Amino acid sequence: MTAFRDDNSAWSRxxxxxxxxxxxxxxxxHKAFARALLYGLPIAIVIAAALYIxxxxxxxxxxxxxxxxxxxxxxxxxxxxxxxxxxxxxxxxNEIPAAEFLARVLEAEGIDVEIERLGTRNANxxxxxEGKNPKRLVLHNHIDxxxxxxxxxxxxxxxxxxxxxxxxxxxxxxDMKSIAIAQVMSMLEIKRSGKTxxxxxxxxxxxxxxxxxxxxxxxxxxxxxEWKDEIWAVLTEGGAVEAxxxxxxxxxxxxxxQKRFVDIxxxxxxxxxxxxxxxxxxxxxxxxRLEPSVAKFLPIYGPTRDRRVTRRLLAxxxxxxxxxxxxxxxxxxxxxxxxxxxxxxxLISAFPVEPDPEGGFxxxxxxxxxxxxxxxxxxxxxxxxxxxGFTYSIEEVHPPVAAxxxxxxxxxxxxxxMAEKLPEFTHGPLFIPYSATDxxxxxxxxxxxxxxxxxxxxxxxxxxxxxADERMPAPAFVKGVxxxxxxxxxxxxxxx
Numbered sequence: 001m002t003a004f005r006d007d008n009s010a011w012s013r014x015x016x017x018x019x020x021x022x023x024x025x026x027x028x029x030h031k032a033f034a035r036a037l038l039y040g041l042p043i044a045i046v047i048a049a050a051l052y053i054x055x056x057x058x059x060x061x062x063x064x065x066x067x068x069x070x071x072x073x074x075x076x077x078x079x080x081x082x083x084x085x086x087x088x089x090x091x092x093x094n095e096i097p098a099a100e101f102l103a104r105v106l107e108a109e110g111i112d113v114e115i116e117r118l119g120t121r122n123a124n125x126x127x128x129x130e131g132k133n134p135k136r137l138v139l140h141n142h143i144d145x146x147x148x149x150x151x152x153x154x155x156x157x158x159x160x161x162x163x164x165x166x167x168x169x170x171x172x173x174x175d176m177k178s179i180a181i182a183q184v185m186s187m188l189e190i191k192r193s194g195k196t197x198x199x200x201x202x203x204x205x206x207x208x209x210x211x212x213x214x215x216x217x218x219x220x221x222x223x224x225x226e227w228k229d230e231i232w233a234v235l236t237e238g239g240a241v242e243a244x245x246x247x248x249x250x251x252x253x254x255x256x257x258q259k260r261f262v263d264i265x266x267x268x269x270x271x272x273x274x275x276x277x278x279x280x281x282x283x284x285x286x287x288x289r290l291e292p293s294v295a296k297f298l299p300i301y302g303p304t305r306d307r308r309v310t311r312r313l314l315a316x317x318x319x320x321x322x323x324x325x326x327x328x329x330x331x332x333x334x335x336x337x338x339x340x341x342x343x344x345x346x347l348i349s350a351f352p353v354e355p356d357p358e359g360g361f362x363x364x365x366x367x368x369x370x371x372x373x374x375x376x377x378x379x380x381x382x383x384x385x386x387x388x389g390f391t392y393s394i395e396e397v398h399p400p401v402a403a404x405x406x407x408x409x410x411x412x413x414x415x416x417x418m419a420e421k422l423p424e425f426t427h428g429p430l431f432i433p434y435s436a437t438d439x440x441x442x443x444x445x446x447x448x449x450x451x452x453x454x455x456x457x458x459x460x461x462x463x464x465x466x467x468a469d470e471r472m473p474a475p476a477f478v479k480g481v482x483x484x485x486x487x488x489x490x491x492x493x494x495x496x
Contacts, residue, residue, distance in 0.1 A: 071474045072163060076481045079105060080181045080472075081161030084170030088144050090210040095143040099123035102205055105184060109191045118207065122215045125205040129190055129197060133232075136200035137410070137491050139187070140236040140438065141180035142209035142216060145172035146466050153468035166474050173472040174457075174465045176237045180205060182454060182484035183235075189485050190493060197493040199232065209438055212396070217438040221445055228445040233410040235488075238437045238451020240430055242304075243458055251304045252422070253430025254414060255451030257293040257403035259342075260369040261436050263395040266387060271353050271361040277386060278350040278363050284382045286346040288324045290317050291370050293403035294343045297431040304426050310335045342433035346370050346378045368433070372400055401443040408448050410491060417487045454487070455480035 071077050086098035096117055103113045106127045116124040123143065128136075148158050148171060156162040158171040170177070183203050190197055206216030213219075221227060238255030268274050295317050302314025313320045313335055321344070323331055347368040356362040367375060367382060375397055405411070406429040418427035430451070442449040455476045489496060 067165070069475070069478075071165060071478065074478060076181060076185050076478060077163070077168065077474065079184065080168060080178065080477065081163060081170075083177050083181060084161040084168070084172060085159055087159045087171075089147045089171055090144050090208075091147065093144065094121045095207055096121060096123045098143050099125045099205060102180070102184060103127075106187060106203075109188055111187060111191050118215050122207040124207050124216055124220060125203075127187060127203040127205075129187060129201045131197040131200040131492060133199045135230060135232045136202045137232050137488070138234040139183040139201070139203045139488070140206065140217070140234050140442075141176050141183055141204070142206050142213075142237075142438065143180075144208060144210045145175060145177070146210055149466075150468060155469050158470070163474065167471040168474055168477060169469055169471045171470055173470045175470075178455060178472050178477055178480070179237055179453065179484075182481045183488075185481050186485045186488040189489065193493065193496055195493065195496060197496075199492040201488070201492045206438070213438055213441060217441045221441055225445075228447055231442075231447050233408065234439070234442050234447055234449040235410075236437060236439055236442075236449060236451055237453065238430075238432060238435075238439055239453035240432070241453060241456055243456060245458070246456070247424070249422075249425040249456065251301060251430075252418065252425050252427040253301075254406075254411065254427070255432050255437070255439065256406050256411070256429045257297075257371060258432045258436055258440065259434075260371060260373075260398055260400070260440070262367040262369060262375055262397050264365040264367065264383075264387075264392055265362055265395065266365060266390050266392040267356055267360055267362045268390055269360040273390075274353045274361055274363045277390070278353065278365075280386055281348055281365060281383065282350040284348045286378050286381050288321050288344045289346075289370060290321045290344065291372055293371060294431055296403075296406075297429055298340070298343075300428045301430075307332075307334060314340070339433070342368065343431055344370075346373060346382065348382045371403070374400075398440060399444065401440055402446075404439075404443065404448050404450055406450075410448060411450055413490055414450070414452065414487055417483075417490050421483060421486060452487075453480075454484040 083098065083101065086101060087093040088095045088098045096115075099115050099117075100123075102125055103115055106113050111127050111129060113125065113127045116126075118124070125143075148154070151158070156164070156169045158169075160170065162169040187201065187203055190201055204217075204220065206213070206220065208215035209217070238258070240251075240253045240255075241249060242251040242253070243249045266274060266277065298314045298317045298320075302311050305311050305314065309332060313323070313331075320331075320336075324336070324344075345368075349366045349368070351364040351366070353361050353363045367378065369375065369378065375394070406415075411429070415427055418425070432451075437451055439449040439451055455472065456479065457473060457476050
């Protein structure tokens with residue numbers, strides 16, 4: 001097994017994290033890890049709601065008037081279906097035709113578009129509407145999608161843009177072609193108004209996110225260091241809607257910080273040794289620790305919980321940490337759900353053993369780092385000497401980044417729009433412990449970045465994100481596109 005540095009030179013010796021980690025970054029990264037939080041419910045709620053939603057009548061879970069709407073005739077739905085028909089799945093799909101499709105739609109309205117073609121299958125797109133204030137709001141999405149791992153399990157063509165009301169099916173329906181079309185429609189709306197917006201609006205559709213973003217967001221940020229001074233804020237993926245029904249949303253969260261993840265690939269000629277290693281490491285975790293960004297989030301999230309004891313403990317996270325460290329058995333598991341627990345610990349996950357194309361076998365280990373920690377800080381507690389005698393490589397370790405400020409004007413305007421449009425639901429900031437987005441790369445440059453999803457979806461749909469028959473409810477999509485447009489309009493063209 002060979003790992004690669006950012007100069008693409010081979011480097012295969014085992015890495016000592018305590019000596020080499022700071023100056024031996026590796027860049028290969030596999031992104032197919034626990035992305036269910038991007039648009040759906042926290043893990044602790046998904047399982048509880050799944051049986052109910054899986055067996056429920058969609059007409060009772062969706063807007064009651066969906067049968068009376070001509071969804072196929074709506075511009076946003078037509079664009080969404082057309083976009084889903086482009087196979088941009090990693091690693092075999094082609095992003096270039098999809099980028100050209102987006103460019104045609106935007107250029108038809110007179111919007112300035114640039115496409116950067118990279119090789120035969122990768123592309124980045126930039127579309128800009130100049131405003132009176134050049135410091136711009138960036139709407140970010142990625143063109144590529146997860147692969148089709150089990151095509152035999154798909155009931156419909158994953159690249160057919162199939163609509164069987166009330167659902168629209170296709171790979172990328174959640175991650176993240178739906179948000180891409182919401183952003184396109186927002187651009188079209190601003191341009192069609194015929195007025196110069198108060199602030200410049202830009203859309204970035206980037207490459208390679210499902211792998212490591214080296215050809216996409218990270219490339220653009222390296223090529224344009226001036227962006228750190230020119231970008232007002234970024235809206236991207238990462239938001240979550242905690243919903244069990246049309247009128248039942250417990251929390252609508254906008255991501256402002258996330259954990260860091262480190263991949264370790266361990267190789268050996270003996271699969272039994274790797275299986276034993278996996279069992280040894282799989283459940284390792286550190287002691288509880290309260291990160292500043294989590295300490296700010298939990299008191300906001302806590303009041304939306306059903307149980308009084310949960311609300312009381314989350315209201316004062318330092319008290320929760322003290323209770324966990326002194327009397328852990330007294331903390332009810334319904335208070336310390338896996339979702340909350342994952343915000344308070346660095347963890348380790350070990351994946352099944354698989355054949356290594358270069359010979360022998362391998363297993364993938366992922367370290368979930370709390371945001372302020374380095375790998376060497378938790379190495380002894382999570383890994384220790386377990387890897388002695390194995391060949392392993394530590395892939396890229398990203399530097400710690402500060403959380404985005406949810407007192408920033410963008411978040412406050414977004415929050416105000418949500419309060420006006422959906423006053424019956426609680427909207428607030430969100431810390432995500434199970435997934436990673438390109439927001440972390442913008443934050444490395446000090447750019448305020450927020451992950452927002454406008455779609456009121458249910459847990460049963462979010463669980464299909466990486467699996468067969470990925471789908472988006474048509475009513476949620478259309479209303480979400482309208483909501484996203486309202487938010488963008490309030491941010492760049494208030495009063496119009």
